[in-house]
Amino acid sequence: MSAIEALYIFDEHNTPLLEHTYIGRPPASSTLLPLYLAHADPRPSLIYLPDTNPPTLLYSIIQDQLLLLCPCSSDTEPLQVLEFLHRVADVLEDFLGSPLLASKIEASYDVVAQLLNEMVDGGIIACTEPNALRDVVDAPNFIKSLLGGVGLPSSTPSSLTPSAASFSLAGRPSPRLGPANTAPVSSTVPWRRANVRHTSNEMYVDIVETLEVTMSPSGRPLSAIANGTIAFTAKVSGVPDLILQLACPGGIQNAVSLPVFHPCVRLNRWKERPGELSFVPPDGRFVLAGYEVDLLGPAALDSFSTSATVKSLPKINIPATVSVHPSLGPSGSDFEVTLQLNPRFIGKSSHPGPGSGPKGGLGRGMSAPGFSSSGTTASPAIEEMVVHVPLPASVKSIADLRVLRGNGDAGYAPGDESIEWRISSKEIALLMSQDRGGGVGATATLRGTVIGEEEDSSELEPVSFSASTYDYNEDSPSKADKPRTKPQSTDNKRNKVLMPSCATLSFSVKGWLASGIKVESLNLDQKRSKGLGGGVTPYKGVKYMCVSRRGVEARC
Incomplete structure (x- = not known):
């Protein structure tokens, strides 16, 4: 079993915030930090330090620019220690608020x-x-005020017990927050608070x-x-027992791979009935499960090597695709x-507003005719789209950067590493409204011209001198008298x-959702649930969202 010897927390300037020792005499933070910083970025999460006494394994994570270090001098389970560091960060965020800042810890x-x-x-x-x-x-005072404002208990049960009462110098007990006969209450479910009440x-x-x-x-x-x-x-009173049913085209068991679950999920139920999650939830917001889906399917690799036609290749249904066409123009x-x-x-269709007809056109700040920016399950809508075009380090500038077809703002400054082309949801709706149908979709095009560094003298063609003489004729200059021009192929190779x-x-x-997964049902098991009250039906809501952060990449 892994032993946690100490925990060190540093701020964004690598200044020690906290040193907490659990067992033994681990190396001090002033010793470990220089050894950690000696490694080049990106630093691994596990570093072996043989020069310390004794030799130490140093585990680390970075959370909101705060550095968390955990030294271990004995054989440990690496994943368990790293998971512990992540749990520490999550717990501190839960108690102190997100993001996790040095001032909150201090x-x-x-x-x-x-x-x-x-x-x-x-x-x-x-x-x-x-x-x-x-x-x-006990939560900090500002968290108590926040919880009390939303109807949650602002004090823990341990602070309401007689054992928590303190005595003044006169020997009289201080005022208690609860009744004198209150007994300590602990939850039978490890991940859920006791006596949960919600209005x-x-x-x-x-x-x-x-x-x-x-x-x-x-x-x-x-x-x-x-990755889902x-x-x-x-936000349910008592101890609710819930059943969440998931569905997917082709079956959950065939689509979902590498599932991970919160400890509250009953794994045997999932194994017996894939797609069914039975659990007693913690109070508040938490991550219930995670999964991975291969959108091309398990046979995609074979189709790449055996398919001879474009129609037989695997296809995916994604909101947009991008392509780059280089080396255009005469040079x-x-x-x-x-x-x-x-x-x-x-997106969701809506009635055209005033001034959005064919004659009035699309006014500034108004949505496109027949479209709105909000998306639903039946009509999903693309939010703001950003196209990033990375540039080689040898590019000095981009000239004549313009949007030929479509809308959006393309930004670039000399020295930037990439071009950023932003298209807002309103501009996307306008492009969609201009689509003439046919199932092809709208198209937008951005064009630019690259400018490289100044030519070095070494890149110029060598000049040779000859002892031969040439006759000068002003009326008909010889071939050697004509100015030399650089071959066009040289420019093409340089610009490529x-x-x-x-x-x-x-x-x-x-x-x-790209995977097609959806929630079929969310039910409350009345027989297993406790403390909710008869006839109470909780309100249920479901939302889906697919996000790409430079996730769709097109190569050329």
């Missing part, structure tokens, strides 16, 4: 010390669930997928992976970036090196 050293003592006992990881920690650790019982499911797609120069998808996260928010110094929008993602080699897309789509 203002709540007492709370942080209590949390670290409860999470590890004698070097052994004990309790890392935020809900369970709230039963034994409004609500449950929300948010499924967010991140899209990673790589396209070949011919437009064929080489890789397409969707199921975030659950439970090969121009390039074009083409954005192709999927006509399916047009300056061309962009790929482009990436960033966007978000509401109401749509």
Whole structure:
């Protein structure tokens, strides 16, 4: 079993914020930090330090620019220690608020010390669930005020017990926050607080997928992976027992791979009935599960080597694709970036507003006729789209950067590493409205000219001197008297090196998931649930979102 010897936290300037020792005499933070910084970026999460006494394994994570280090001098389970560091960061965010800042830790050293003592006992990881920690650790004052304002308990049950009462110098007990006969109450479920009460019982499911797609120069998808996260928010009194049913075209068991679950999920139920999640949720918002989906399918690799026609190649249905066409123009110094929008993602239809008819055109600040920026499950809509075009380091500037077809703002300044082309949701709606149909979708094009560094004298053609003489004739100059011109092929070769080699897309789509996964039902098991009250039906809501942060990449 892994033993946690110490925990060190540093701020963004590598100044020590906290040193908490659990067992033994581990190396000090002043010794470990220089050894950690001696490694070049990106620094690994696990570093072996043989020069320390004794030799130490140093685990590290970075959370909101804060550095967390954990030294171990004995054999440990690496994943367990790294998971512990992530749990520490999550618990501190839950108690102190997100993002995790150095000032928050400095203002709540007492709370942080209590949390670290409860999470590890004698070097052994004990309790890392935020809900369970709230039963034994008081939240900071500003968090108490926040919880009280939204109807949640602002004090933990441990602070309401007689044992928590303190005595004044006169020997009289101080005023208590609860009745004298209150007994300590602990939850039977490790990840859920005891005596949870809510005035409004609500449950929300948010499924967010991140899209990673790589396209070949011919437009064929080489890789397409969707990583999903199921975030659950439970604001239900008592101890609810829930059943969440997921569905997917082709079956969950065939689509989902590498699933991960919160400890509250009953794994045997998932194995017996894939797609069914049975669990008792923690109170509040938490990550219920995560998964990965290969959008090309398991037979994609075989089709790449056996398919001879374009129609037989695997296809994916994504909101937009991008392609780069380099070495255009007489000298090969121009390039074009083409954005192709999927006509399916047009958003929710709405009635045209005043001034949005064919005669009035599209006014400034108004949405396109027949379109709105909000997306639904039936009509998903693309939010703001950003196209990034990385440039080689030898590119000095971009001349005549313009949008030939479509809308959007393309930005570039001399010295930038990439071109950023932004298209807002309103401009996307306008492009969709101008599409003439046919199922092709709208198209937008960006064009520019690359300018490289100044030519070096070494790159110029050598000049040879000869002892021969030539007759001078002013009326008919000889061939040697004509000015030399650089061959056009030389410019083409030089400009080819300056061309962009790929482009990436960033966007978000509401109401749509690339994997096709959806929530079939969310039910409350009345027989297993306790403390909710008869006849109470919690409100249920489901949202879907697909996000790409430079995830769709097209190579050329």
